[in-house]
Amino acid sequence: MRVRTVSTDDGARLHADITGDPDGAVTVVLAHGWTLRAQSWTPVLRALRPLAHDAEVGGTRFVRYDQRCHGQSTWGTDPVTVARLGEDLFQVLRALAPTGPVVLAGMSMGGMTIMSLAGSHPEIFGDLVTGVVLVSTAAGGLAERHPRRGPIAHFVRNVPAPLVAVGQRYPRGVDRARRIFSLRHKPMLRRFERVGFGPEPAPQVVRATAAMIEATPFRTIVEFYPVLLRHDMRTQLNALARVPVSVVVGRNDQLTPVRHSREIAEAIPSATLHVEPDTGHMLLMERPHVVAAPIRKMVHATA
Template identity: 40%
Template sequence: MTTTTRRRFGIAGAIVGAASAGVAAAALAKRYAVGRIRLRPDADADEPFGELGGRRRTFTTSDGVELNVELDGPDDAPLTIVFCHGYCLSLESWHFQRKDLREEHRLLLWDQRSHGRSQRAGSDDSTIDRLGEDLAEVIEAFVPGSCVLVGHSMGGMTIMALADRRPELFGDRIKGVALIGTSAGRLAEITLGLPALVSKVVHKLAPTTVSMLGRRGALVDRTRHAGSDIAFLITRYMGFGDSRNVSPTLVDFAESMIRATPTEVVADFYPALMNHDKLSALHVLDPVPTAIMVGDRDWLTPPDHSRAMAAALPRAQLTEVPDTAHLIQLERPGVINDALRDLVKRATGEAR
């Protein structure tokens, strides 16, 4: 080996060594940061997340998909509160609402198709309109009288799809609606808190990237299921507005639901979310008491989207919760629970 060749190998080795050292240093810093976060006081360290069992049922939709449904609270209650969870979550995301309301109200919680314990559906059947039809069928099967619908994120879109497809239910069977951290459309225009130019690039690349990941879903999931410090930090940053004080246990709980959603499901529903447009259907909700709630730091379904819904529903009550992000029902459960109690009172008052 010549002196020149040895010098080239030496330079290459130095570059690789420096890069490896940089990656190792970044990983160590990240691990150190997460470790410090986990050492902070944790108000939810003993919270029984995922352990609030109800009366579990399996319901088969008209297109043959088996949905996981759980009933909780007194069966003889005159009104049922129906909870519709968000994208990449499950019925467990209503943990604090179930815990607080189950003693006095009849609750119906369900895993939307391809989420939680419900059966996987094909990509062609992973649409918001189909979710609206699922909700109609679940109400018909499990709600004996009147109900109030509560939807977070994609669950709110499910309610809007139901309004578009079955407007006759609102005011008759459905006496009230809560739309939490959701949108009536134009999600492809959100900035995610990024500069405008960067956001435009992200939205341009996202559909192709998500589709590619979906085609390699099994491979991607093998790495996701192990969990990671990065996933913890992203969930903490994007999901919670007061990220410095949020419980690490709560972040882990939210991240575990996201991680449990197969990558193929994430890819199947992504186009449906980006193409969602139900602003013209919102008038169907106007005759019933409606509560709209959003965190003022929600980058996934920003406050402007809730304000647009409130403008289309003059009788609705709009609440913007300070220092709160997308997972508002987990981050500020007291605010949400109080609003739901008030909504039920208004709904039953209207019924009387």
């Protein structure tokens, strides 16, 4: 594995790693979801390992990176927006995959990042980018149709500024206080499991996912959440129609329900939709082979 840092035009430093065949003919670039990190793609990369030295495709490189403010990546000077995330991905491509073909895959916020990239840089789709896989994501409408409509969801949607202010002024104190409600505690872990997964997830998968979320700073959580709720690319998906698109979602997804994936697939003539039974929003970790399958198919189609 080779570790790289991509410096953005607003000063953020994006941590990335490159695995597979360094001289591979095809590059797969992976964008993770909110509160996660590049590491969340590890199970999928294991499933895709044979592609690295597959002579039929000329070998494959895999690039995964921590989105800004997640994992080992830093904040920049620009405000957090999905458009900014799309520009970050463009700069990652320019630095680490400047020549095609490239297959992009994004989970949840990572899918939104790809959609934003398609809106701001349509010229690279069909040229540099030859295929897209969107996992457990939405093109918009999360604020109007958000499934968690209780007082907590209302509070987080409508009082972000005070939360951000507290998180910025007392970041260490707030993150220490979060340990009281740690996802490692059995009642919290069970609640998280019900919201994020299907009916029978592997316990080790739930614990590993919870650990990634717990490691995400409070400031990142509260600043990104309202941004994702405001995300709306439903009328700007035209560039994605230039390439094959695979949309994959868990039947039990409570955070970006199936209707959002169906809406994306219906808006893109080139898209196919796969709904995986007995899985939730964390499909990436629950059934990595289901996510790996369309990526593998697109790599072979590109070669």
